[in-house]
Amino acid sequence: MAHVLAVDDDPDILELVALKLRSAGHTVTTAGSGERARDVLAAHPDIELAVVDHMLPGMTGVDLVRALRAEGSALRVLMLTARSQERDLVGGFSAGVDDYLTKPFSPRELAVRVRALLDRR
């Protein structure tokens, strides 16, 4: 089981993601913005994976991933994205996103994808 960061500005979705991952046995820390996520990651170097919403206000999910990769971070990233933003994912993958899940999503699928990404270690 791993330490996972969940980043979403929608507190309802954040609560769901955190609860689902906790019930799957992970330790979950949450952040409501990209900027806050960077602070959390700096304070918790043991975080292995981040579930990041694409459309964050200010620093977007892709901006966050790009900044992390520029710093040499190997954090695994699963991006949550609205169907209408799927086209932007090409940019997301080139920025260093490892996998994505389209909103609305099945919480079960979220847990499975997180597991699969963590198993890549």
Add this chain to the structure above:
Amino acid sequence: MTLPWLTPHLLVTVLVTVWALVLLTILATLLSHAARVRTERSQRALDEAARPLVARFVLDDPVDPGLRATLRDARGAFGDRVDERLLAVLEGITGEGRERTVALLVDRGHPARLRRRARSRRALVRAAAIRRLGRLALPADADLVRRATADRAPVVSSVAARALAAYPGAASAQAVLDLLRAGASVPQLVVVNSLIGQGEADEDALARIRQGLEDPEARVRAACAQVLGELTSTADAPLLGELLRRDPTAGVQLAAAGALRRVGRAGAVPALLEGTRSAWGPVRLQALQALLALPREVAAPALAEVARRGDPLLEPLLPRPADLPGS
């Protein structure tokens, strides 16, 4: 000039009255602000209490009957926040948890309240009710939401067009196209996204969108072309090629060429080549971009022909002759 009626007493009275009115206004503003802050704080606290319960309800398998009863029976201000939180999670999840959430909202009588609000005299109340009914996506509300596309208030018709993505079908696609045809002030993005959602989910809606390519109204043809491009089915390439070739309107040609950029295939090359000869620069550019998006061995002869023409608008985008296969 003297004003005998302007006595010191009158001046003092006027000044005192003005100051009293100013102070009263400030006081009323402060009180209303304080009340608003208090309401928001109270709502936040209730949301904080409701959110974990709702998340557990959505995710638990099996559901704790006690938790379900707590949420089902919540009333008053807390009940309102429970409704809001349940509706909010509907935006984000699919599957069994979603169905369970909808069933709980029905048990709480929420759809009935929304239907009442959808008849409100206030446009914003109607719009909010229609948006929420769209989130619930109960089949019984499809007609109500479709009718709301003809609402006199643009905010309501716009929200209804968006909500119809949850009720895909020929009638819903038609309602959105009718709205577009009527020239209603609904953002194009809302219309297109609604049609994309419907076309993805329902074959009859998709068929109606394809028929829209022959609509007498240019903005309907253009929107349908854009939607078919977004749906990325190469089966639509011949229809879009015909539209690019024959439509007299620049905006429609542009939409068709843009769509072919996404769904183009070898069969579309002649239409795209014709597009690069259009009198309208943006159409020529878009047609060239669509040719460039095709596999180079398919598009090479057409690209060579465009290069021979020496169109100064297109030349900067063309690959060097040495980079074309067979050169």
